[in-house]
Amino acid sequence: SRKDVENSAVECTSVSITNPGGHAGLSSYELERLENIRQNQAFLSSINLFQTAIEKGVTVRKSLRLQSLTLPPKPGERQLYRLVKPPGPLLMKPVNMEDEAKLPSQLLELFSELDLKEYCSALKNMTKTENRVAKVLKKRLVTAAFHPCTSSLLMATGNTLGNVALWKLDSDWGNDGVLRFEPHALAVACIAFSRAHPTHLLSLSRDGSLRCMDVQKAVFDDVYDSEEQLRTFDFLSHDCTSLVVGHFNGKVAIVDRRTPGNSHESIHSLKYTHSLLCVSVHPLQKQYFAVAENKYVNIYDSRYLKKKKKSKTVSRLHGYSLSIHSAYFSPRTGNRVLTSCNDGYIRIYDTSAVTKKAPLLTSIKHKMQTASYKIKVSAVWDPKREDCFVVGSTPKPHSVKVFHESGKLLHSFVDRDNVTSELYVTALHPTRNALLGGNGSGQLHVFSD
Numbered sequence: 001s002r003k004d005v006e007n008s009a010v011e012c013t014s015v016s017i018t019n020p021g022g023h024a025g026l027s028s029y030e031l032e033r034l035e036n037i038r039q040n041q042a043f044l045s046s047i048n049l050f051q052t053a054i055e056k057g058v059t060v061r062k063s064l065r066l067q068s069l070t071l072p073p074k075p076g077e078r079q080l081y082r083l084v085k086p087p088g089p090l091l092m093k094p095v096n097m098e099d100e101a102k103l104p105s106q107l108l109e110l111f112s113e114l115d116l117k118e119y120c121s122a123l124k125n126m127t128k129t130e131n132r133v134a135k136v137l138k139k140r141l142v143t144a145a146f147h148p149c150t151s152s153l154l155m156a157t158g159n160t161l162g163n164v165a166l167w168k169l170d171s172d173w174g175n176d177g178v179l180r181f182e183p184h185a186l187a188v189a190c191i192a193f194s195r196a197h198p199t200h201l202l203s204l205s206r207d208g209s210l211r212c213m214d215v216q217k218a219v220f221d222d223v224y225d226s227e228e229q230l231r232t233f234d235f236l237s238h239d240c241t242s243l244v245v246g247h248f249n250g251k252v253a254i255v256d257r258r259t260p261g262n263s264h265e266s267i268h269s270l271k272y273t274h275s276l277l278c279v280s281v282h283p284l285q286k287q288y289f290a291v292a293e294n295k296y297v298n299i300y301d302s303r304y305l306k307k308k309k310k311s312k313t314v315s316r317l318h319g320y321s322l323s324i325h326s327a328y329f330s331p332r333t334g335n336r337v338l339t340s341c342n343d344g345y346i347r348i349y350d351t352s353a354v355t356k357k358a359p360l361l362t363s364i365k366h367k368m369q370t371a372s373y374k375i376k377v378s379a380v381w382d383p384k385r386e387d388c389f390v391v392g393s394t395p396k397p398h399s400v401k402v403f404h405e406s407g408k409l410l411h412s413f414v415d416r417d418n419v420t421s422e423l424y425v426t427a428l429h430p431t432r433n434a435l436l437g438g439n440g441s442g443q444l445h446v447f448s449d
Contacts, residue, residue: 109406112387116404119388122433123402123411125449132446133418134176136165140375141438143191146429148198153434156201157425157444158188164203164213167444183211183220190232194240202243204233210245210255222262224255234281234289236302244289244302246276252291254302268305271313272296278326278378282334288314288354290337292324297339299354317349317358325368326378332386336361336405340378344368346391348405364407367394375424375440379403383430392424392437400426400437400447413437413447 026034064071092103137159147154153169162184171177184205194200194212201213202223210224210233224230229248236242236254243255245264250272253264270276274294282288287302297317305311317327322342330336335352346366349358368377379391387405392398393412400413400423413435423437423445434448 116410119385120410122449123413126413126433126435126447127449128413128415128418128445128447130418131170132448134167134178134444135442136167136176136178136444137161137163137180137442139442140440141425141442141444142187142189144425144427144436144438144444145191145193146427146434146436147193147201148195148430150432153429153432153446153448155427155436155444155446156191156193157438158184158191158203158205159442160187162186162188162205162207164188164191164201169446169448181213181220183213184209189230192233192235195235196238196240200240202233204230204245206230206248210243212257223257224253224264225262226253226264231276232279234279236281236286236289238286244279244281246279246291248275250274250276250293252276252279252300252305254305266305266307268307269310270300271298271310277324278328280328280337282329283331284334288334290317290327290329292327292339294323295320297324297327297337299337299351299358315351315354315356315358317347317360319347319360319363325376326380328381330386331381331383336386338379338381338389340368340376340391342368342376346379346389346403362405362407364403366391366401369394375422377422377424380426380428382428384428390426390428390435392422392426394422394424398422400435415445419445 093099094101136157139160141157141159144155144157147156155167156164158164162182164181164183166179168177173179183203184207186205186207188203188205190204192202194202199215202210203213204210206229208226208228208230209222210230212221212223214221224245226247230245231248232246233243236244241257243257245253245255247253251267251269253267255264259265270291270293272293276291276293278292280290288299289302290297290299297320298313299315300311301314317337317339320341320343325340325342327337327339329351330338335350337349337351337358339347339349341347344365344367346364347360348362350361351358377392377394379389382388382390388402388410390400390402393401397414397416398419398421401409402411404410421439421441423439425438427436428434432448434446437445
């Protein structure tokens, strides 16, 4: 062993030192061999060979398997490497164009051409018959909506007297399949079915009340009461329990239906103290909501609303000189905002990125004024699509027009025999091919396939 060799070297060295003149009984050859050993040991000691060997010691091998480490490839095996791009969305940047160059505008049109042709074909198949019109309420209709059920067409509407009506097409309910209720004292300004609870219909009135028609319990629950006039509301959460309610004086209230009572969680002043006409919540990023504030359309973040000071906007839609009737996020992604203004233009803005100033994509000239100055025409999205919307047309023959976001007119719904007044209240079914239009005499007209 290494230790024995080292000891032997020490012994040989000591012998040479103690007997410098030689050893009795040893031949000259033995003496020469001992001298060589001594010199070799002296050389090895001078380079610290034995000390280095002792310090290095024996390496302890550890199991890679017990350390949860990957075994190296066996000798002779080829290790394969796979090149991949980073995970997540990648921007569509053509490698043969400049860095700042945008995709050709015709590209999306070509990709959507077949889809639009099928959509236009479905619109042409939507017709109106004599039994698809009913006098649902007295006086002027203000708002209307489709229930999402698909087995039958069920609609709800509200009028200027505070009445709410349900109409099931081709039924024998009440008169002409209509059920009428009186839950409010003043005009119903906004109604909407709960997407999370199909038996709930929420209605908001200018008398300061927001109620929920619960068909299962057969009551109109009191959701929110205010001494101020209310103008509009939208669902602030996916389960429809949280609401943002717009007051006519320009304030918004956050209401949670799970909280006992009929008050708000908080109330906030917006940047401008003008009358508030419409609120629309982003369909995916529920913290954002758009507000039509007189001559302004602003986007706010509900997480940063102020209670004592005026709340700051996160984005603004520019280009208005007169009051704006409505502003709605596109129903699927929220990448667009559709606005209707008294200046006679429908505008579409790009809100795919929340920036200080949302870019204007399209302006469409359209007559917004009706025979009565109190009645405003508003464009509304088709909930089945991201790029098409409908709007009532006031010039004769009265019709409802369908536009693409590019400004292209896709279809006009006309019934010269039965539609003799403006259909300024419009809505589309969320899944079926069906359109409703309401007028100033309390009638609903339905076009469907």
